[in-house]
Amino acid sequence: MANFTKKAIRDSFVKLLNEKPISQITVKDIVEDCGVNRNTFYYYYQDLPQLMENIVNEDAERIIREHPTIDSLDDCLNAALEFALSNRKAVLHIYHSVNRDIYEQYQWRVCTYVATAYVDGVLGDRKLTAEDHTTIVDYLKCVSFGVIMGWLETGMNPAALDRFRRIFELKHGDLEHLIDRCEKMRS
Amino acid sequence: MANFTKKAIRDSFVKLLNEKPISQITVKDIVEDCGVNRNTFYYYYQDLPQLMENIVNEDAERIIREHPTIDSLDDCLNAALEFALSNRKAVLHIYHSVNRDIYEQYQWRVCTYVATAYVDGVLGDRKLTAEDHTTIVDYLKCVSFGVIMGWLETGMNPAALDRFRRIFELKHGDLEHLIDRCEKMRS
DNA sequence: CCCCTGTGCCTGTAATTCAGACACAGGGGG
DNA sequence: CCCCCTGTGTCTGAATTACAGGCACAGGGG
Numbered sequence: 457m458a459n460f461t462k463k464a465i466r467d468s469f470v471k472l473l474n475e476k477p478i479s480q481i482t483v484k485d486i487v488e489d490c491g492v493n494r495n496t497f498y499y500y501y502q503d504l505p506q507l508m509e510n511i512v513n514e515d516a517e518r519i520i521r522e523h524p525t526i527d528s529l530d531d532c533l534n535a536a537l538e539f540a541l542s543n544r545k546a547v548l549h550i551y552h553s554v555n556r557d558i559y560e561q562y563q564w565r566v567c568t569y570v571a572t573a574y575v576d577g578v579l580g581d582r583k584l585t586a587e588d589h590t591t592i593v594d595y596l597k598c599v600s601f602g603v604i605m606g607w608l609e610t611g612m613n614p615a616a617l618d619r620f621r622r623i624f625e626l627k628h629g630d631l632e633h634l635i636d637r638c639e640k641m642r643s
Numbered sequence: 644m645a646n647f648t649k650k651a652i653r654d655s656f657v658k659l660l661n662e663k664p665i666s667q668i669t670v671k672d673i674v675e676d677c678g679v680n681r682n683t684f685y686y687y688y689q690d691l692p693q694l695m696e697n698i699v700n701e702d703a704e705r706i707i708r709e710h711p712t713i714d715s716l717d718d719c720l721n722a723a724l725e726f727a728l729s730n731r732k733a734v735l736h737i738y739h740s741v742n743r744d745i746y747e748q749y750q751w752r753v754c755t756y757v758a759t760a761y762v763d764g765v766l767g768d769r770k771l772t773a774e775d776h777t778t779i780v781d782y783l784k785c786v787s788f789g790v791i792m793g794w795l796e797t798g799m800n801p802a803a804l805d806r807f808r809r810i811f812e813l814k815h816g817d818l819e820h821l822i823d824r825c826e827k828m829r830s
Numbered sequence: 831c832c833c834c835t836g837t838g839c840c841t842g843t844a845a846t847t848c849a850g851a852c853a854c855a856g857g858g859g860g
Numbered sequence: 861c862c863c864c865c866t867g868t869g870t871c872t873g874a875a876t877t878a879c880a881g882g883c884a885c886a887g888g889g890g
Binding site for chain 1: 840
C-alpha cells in the first residue's frame with residue numbers, strides 16, 4: 457500500500473507552500489488542488505498543523521534512513537540541508553511563519569542524528585565516557601543547527617551557504633581537538 | 644477521484660519503458676516498481692497491451708483537449724509531437740516493438756485533429772465544400788503524420804526534427820494554394 | 831446583524847486495494 | 861522427457877480508502 461492519495465495531499469501542500477505563506481493556505485485549497493475529497497484530508501490528517509508536522513517528521517525519518525553512515529563532513533551537512541534545499545521557498549515560508557518551531561524541531565532531530573553519527577565516525581576505535589560523548593555531540597549539534605538557522609536567516613543565499621560550509625569544515629579540527637582534550641583530562 | 648494508483652501504474656510503466664524494450668517488461672515488474680498489488684493492476688487494466696493502448700488514448704485525448712485552438716504551424720507540429728518529445732526512449736521502444744501500430748493509431752488521431760483545426764484556421768471565413776475540406780485535411784494529415792514517422796525513423800534526431808519542421812512550414816504556402824485552387828475550380 | 835467561507839466532525843455508502851488462492855503456459859536445466 | 865520456476869489471468873472475500881452530504885460552530889467583513 458503506497459498511499460498515493462496521502463502523497464498527493466502532501467505534494468499539493470508543499471506546492472502551495474512554494475506559492476504563498478502557510479497562513480494563507482486552507483485545507484480547502486489543498487484538496488481542491490489535488491482533486492481529493494475534503495473528508496479524505498481529515499481521514500489522513502487531523503488538521504493543517506498536524507499535516508506539516510507529519511511532513512517534517514517523515515522527512516527527518518527518511519533522511520536518517522537514507523544516510524545510514526555519515527562518512528564525511530560533507531555528508532553531514534548535506535543530510536542536514538537536504539530537506540531545506542529541495543523546498544527552498546516552502547522552507548522559507550515555514551521559517552517565517554508561526555510554525556517556525558516545527559521546522560526547528562525537525563532540523564534539530566536531523567542535526568542530532570548527523571552529529572552523533574559523525575562524532576562516532578571520527579572517534580573510530582577510541583572510546584569516550586558517556587558524559588564526554590554527549591558533550592561533544594551536543595557541541596557539534598549546536599554548531600550545525602546554528603549554521604543552518606543562520607543560513608535561513610540570510611534567505612538561503614548560496615554564497616552564505618558556502619561560507620557556512622567552510623565554518624562547518626573548520627570545526628573538524630576542533631572536533632579532533634576536543635576528543636584529544638577529553639582523553640587527556642580523563643587519563 | 645483523481646485515481647493516483649492508476650497514475651502510479653502508468654508512470655511506472657513509462658519509466659520502465661525508458662529503461663528497456665516493452666518485450667522485457669512484465670506486469671510483475673510494474674506492480675513491484677510502484678508497490679501496488681498485482682490484482683490492482685488487473686482491476687484497472689485487462690493486460691499489458693491494453694495498458695499501453697489506454698496510455699496512448701488518454702494522451703491523444705489530453706493533447707486534443709489542451710490544444711483547443713491551433714493558431715500556428717508551430718502549434719500544430721508541437722501538439723502532434725508532444726507525447727513523443729516527453730517520452731523519447733519510451734516512444735522509440737514502442738515504435739520498434741510489435742505494438743508499433745498502436746502508436747501509429749494514436750499519432751494518427753492527433754494528426755487528424757491538428758490538421759482539421761489548422762485547416763479551419765487558415766480557411767477563416769472562406770468556405771469549402773465538404774469534399775474539398777476533407778481532401779485538404781487528409782492531405783495535411785498525411786504530411787504531418789509522415790513527418791513524425793520519418794522523424795522516428797531517424798531515431799528522433801534533433802537536426803532531423805528541424806528539417807522536418809522546415810518541410811512542414813513550407814507546406815503552409817501549399818495549403819493556401821490548395822484552397823485557392825478548390826475555390827476557383829468550384830466557381 | 832447577517833452572510834459567507836472555512837472548519838472539524840459525523841453517518842452511511844461506494845469504490846478501491848488487498849491477501850491468498852487457482853489452473854495454465856512457456857522455457858530452460860537436469 | 862519431466863520437473864521446476866516464473867509469470868499470467870482469474871476468482872473470492874475481506875479490509876481499507878474515498879466519497880457525498882449533512883451538521884454546528886467560529887470569524888470576519890459588509
